Amino acid sequence: MRADARKNRDHLLAVAGAAISEQGVDVSLRDIARRADVGLATLLRHFPTREALLDALLRTSFDELTAQAGELEASSSPEDALTTWLRDCVAWTTEYRGVTVLMAAAIEDTESALHASCVILRAAGARLLARAQAAGVARNDIDGADVFALIAMLAWLGDQTSLAPRAGHLFEVVASAVLTGAGSSRATA
Structure with missing residues (x-):
């Protein structure tokens, strides 16, 4: 995996972890993407x-x-x-x-x-x-x-x-x- 892709993936995981800690596992994927300042398609490309x-x-x-x-x-x-x-x-x-x-x-x-x-x-x-x-x-x-x-x-x-x-x-x-x-x-x- 390229360094920039790894960095984006790690950022998405950090944001997702914080969101799940706050709101639970049912937190919206759209909300996670928004918090990570990426589009939903970017999130789904990493995590389908x-x-x-x-x-x-x-x-x-x-x-x-x-x-x-x-x-x-x-x-x-x-x-x-x-x-x-x-x-x-x-x-x-x-x-x-x-x-x-x-x-x-x-x-x-x-x-x-x-x-x-x-x-x-x-x-x-x-x-x-x-x-x-x-x-x-x-x-x-x-x-x-x-x-x-x-x-x-x-x-x-x-x-x-x-x-x-x-x-x-x-x-x-x-x-x-x-x-x-x-x-x-x-x-x-």
């Missing part, structure tokens, strides 16, 4: 669909969260690795309003531009969960799909104005419910 734009915008973050899971797996206890990663995933997911609905749909839709990224992210969480389960610090009756759903659920809370103040507390409640193994410092009586 809303999903293609979201995939490009989210892929870097998905890749970073996946890499973080590997780093935590190597450097932290199973319990801390899973908790830290879950917290960071929820925080990231609330950054882009409404993205949880798209992620939940994309994980099941193999034709979705977001499908592969969501599958890789879910697998990273599943590995951290399996490690915590093997260490006896996490429930054995949940799997990677459950972890993915819990992230979506907790992120949804953060999107709700009236519930957002409770999101941190509820994260701790959910983490305590997941990490109930005998070796877990979060185990409840």
